[in-house]
Amino acid sequence: MPDLNSSLYTDMLRSSARGRSLPRRLFGAIRREFTSKPLYGLEWGDPETVEPLRFIRDRWVIPYVRPDYTALEIGPGGGRWTRYLLQFKRLYVVDFHQELSSELRKNFHRPNMVFIRNNGTDFPGVPDRAVDYVFSFDTFVHLDPPLIEAYLGNLKRIVSPGGNVVLHYSDKTKPMAQENPTFSANDPIKMRAMVAAAGFQVAEEDLTTMWHSSLIRLTH
Ligand SMILES: C[S@@+](CC[C@H](N)C(=O)[O-])C[C@H]1O[C@@H](n2cnc3c(N)ncnc32)[C@H](O)[C@@H]1O
Numbered sequence: 546m547p548d549l550n551s552s553l554y555t556d557m558l559r560s561s562a563r564g565r566s567l568p569r570r571l572f573g574a575i576r577r578e579f580t581s582k583p584l585y586g587l588e589w590g591d592p593e594t595v596e597p598l599r600f601i602r603d604r605w606v607i608p609y610v611r612p613d614y615t616a617l618e619i620g621p622g623g624g625r626w627t628r629y630l631l632q633f634k635r636l637y638v639v640d641f642h643q644e645l646s647s648e649l650r651k652n653f654h655r656p657n658m659v660f661i662r663n664n665g666t667d668f669p670g671v672p673d674r675a676v677d678y679v680f681s682f683d684t685f686v687h688l689d690p691p692l693i694e695a696y697l698g699n700l701k702r703i704v705s706p707g708g709n710v711v712l713h714y715s716d717k718t719k720p721m722a723q724e725n726p727t728f729s730a731n732d733p734i735k736m737r738a739m740v741a742a743a744g745f746q747v748a749e750e751d752l753t754t755m756w757h758s759s760l761i762r763l764t765h
Contacts, residue, residue: 584623584624584625584628584652585622585623585624585625585648586622586623586624586625586683587623587625589625589683591625592625592626592629597754597755600754601682601713601751601754601755601760602626602629604751605680605711605751605760605762606626606629606630606680606711607629609678609680609709609711610629610630610632610633610678611632611633611634611677612632612633612634613634614633614634614677614678615633615634615635615636615637615675615676615677615678615705616630616633616635616636616637616676616677616678616680617636617637617638617668617671617676617678617679617680617703618630618636618637618638618639618679618680619639619640619679619680619681619684619685619696620639620640620641620645620681620682620683620684620685621638621639621640621645621649622640622645622648622649622683622684623645623648623649623652624649624652624653625682626680626682627649627653628653630680631653631655631657633657633678634657635657635658635659636655636657636658636659637658637659637661637668637671637676638659638660638661639661639662639663639668640660640661640663641662641663641664641665642662643662646660646662665695666692666695666696667695667699668699668700668702668703671703672703673702673703674702674703674704674705674706674708675703675705676703676704676705676708677704677705677708677709678708678709678710679700679704679708679709679711679712680711681711681712682713683713684713685712685713685714685715685729685731686713686714686715686722686728686729686757686758687715687727687728687729688714688729689729689730690729690730690731690735690739693714693729693731693736693739694739694742694743697739697740697742697743697745698743700743700745700763701743701744701745701765704765706765707764708764708765709748709762709763709764710745710762710763710764711760711761711762711763712736712760712761712763713755713758713759713760714729714731714736714758714759714760714761715728715729715730715731715732715757715758716731716732716733716752716757716758716759717730717731717732718732718733719756719757719758721756721757722757722758725757728757728758732759733750733752733759733761736759736761740761744765745763745764745765746763746764746765747761747762747763748762748763748764749761749762750762
């Protein structure tokens with residue numbers, strides 16, 4: 546323990562005050578503005594800094610990333626989550642909207658990435674049983690159950706035996722989903738029924754991290 550008369554604490558306070566001074570903060574903001582490329586989607590929360598999203602990144606994404614595996618992301622948007630999937634051997638990025646696909650391509654265009662525009666539920670060009678890990682965030686929350694059923698049916702074809710599918714979906718048992726008209730009429734009971742009907746098993750669920758939605762991991 547430092548001596549009672551030590552200047553440790555007052556030095557720390559002075560050093561912090563210097564760091565928090567207006568000129569320093571302005572300089573930091575200007576440097577960030579010039580050095581970072583803001584991704585479309587970070588306004589909904591950055592998994593680097595927003596705790597529940599950081600948890601999802603560390604618990605549901607990073608542990609599955611392997612350089613010898615193939616992954617597929619549905620609805621990547623600007624790449625908020627794509628940036629954590631770049632280390633897969635191959636990464637299919639599937640979006641319904643050309644504009645969004647182009648936005649992603651602006652930020653991330655790596656040789657291991659395959660950009661696919663789909664019809665809203667299919668996986669054109671993806672071989673059977675080729676995908677070891679599927680991730681989708683903030684996309685299924687807006688999809689109505691018939692689209693989710695169609696997606697699950699098509700996922701069955703492309704996911705490898707033992708592969709993992711992590712889907713983030715609307716959970717209308719939660720008040721924040723009930724209040725959001727853009728969130729689809731889904732909940733864990735409906736989701737489990739659709740998953741079972743498509744021939745997948747529920748490996749794991751997360752019903753608590755998000756306030757308006759839930760996550761489910763499927764295998765088959
Ligand atoms: C709200 S954004 C989420 C983007 C990204 N996943 C994120 O969390 O930042 C929804 C994305 O899903 C895409 N999308 C919407 N409906 C889709 C569908 N049926 N199939 C594939 N992509 C879809 C949109 O074009 C957009 O890129």
